[in-house]
Amino acid sequence: MTKVIDYYHFLLSPWSYLGIKHFNSVVAKHGAIVNYKPISVMDTFDNMGGTHPSKRHPSRIKHRMIELKRWSKHLDIPMNFEPAFWPADQTLAAQMVYAIQEAGGNAGPFSDAILTAVWAQDRNIADENTLADIARECGFASDTLMAQAKSDAMAQTYSKTTQEAHERDVFGSPTYIYNGENFWGQDRIDFLDKALSE
Template identity: 40%
Template sequence: MPHVDYYFSTLSPSAYLAGTRLEEISARHGADITYKPLDIMALFARTGGVPLGERHPNRQAYRAQDMARQAKRLNMPINVKPAFWPPNPAPSSYAIIAAQNVGGGDLGALSHSVLRALWVEEKNIADDTIIRDCLSAAGFDADLADSGLLSGAETYAANLEEAVGAGVFGAPFYIVDNGQMFWGQDRLDDLEAHLSGDL
């Protein structure tokens, strides 16, 4: 059975635009997924990336245009300037880590729900109430928002170290167990072709 390590940030518009395509691809090819939320700002600092606010205005303007185009192409709503930006991504990441450890719900739905709350619903994903709602909607116990915070923090930090060691430099980033790497929601078709043996 193929395996995909999925490195992402709950701040990432590209992770939002990926929707649930990773889960659909994995289901078609019998692959399992390990969700690895990480601190994207720390990843940028470690791998030569530049935080959005420090990018040249030309790059920021292009990013906003391209996000809107990609969302339209995918028939997905998006607010290119969310009301709560940037939120603290750690609480939502800890909740996803706790949910993965416990199991029993839909991790893809949970991750997408958090991203949708930020990029569509104008919600603060650092807010405990929002995180609890996302957990419940994905079939998890809402109390996971308040449990395992220490282990969540440790895993969150470990995910960053693992990502840097594995060659990750952005999000979303997908690594198949044979070492093939795919960066960005616009490479999901390539990931599927690879899993099919065509690429």
């Protein structure tokens, strides 16, 4: 039986970035199929009770940074804790993820590359030239992909999937849903692994 994971995430999320390596290893271990579902950051914060990091209490901001540094060291994943282009508009990048999947491609490498661009390479994912470069680096025809990503259909997919996520109780990134069960946070991937083993 094919195991399918719906992976809801922000393409700006440091926690999604930190989860890439572990998540991919679990997916490969179980031969699972992943539906990559980037969703709107602000719509999710506004509708699901969240607060943007910049608007949080100073104590929460401080401890967020402490936790990022702890996890980066623990996972041995290099990370720029104050990226030059964060936050940035992820809309076009997200719609490129959907365009890849609409064409029958594997959006995983591109999604991972976007997160890496933000958190390890100081690249601006709101810049079309940067996105085109990343697309080419992942083996995609950037002009074709960009044109499809800018279509009304992909904009609607992005909006509808964000709403779908909220209806499925997704309020943070990353959230992995398997067999009707939500696993919120990269630190829940071990639980996802166990669920996939059952």
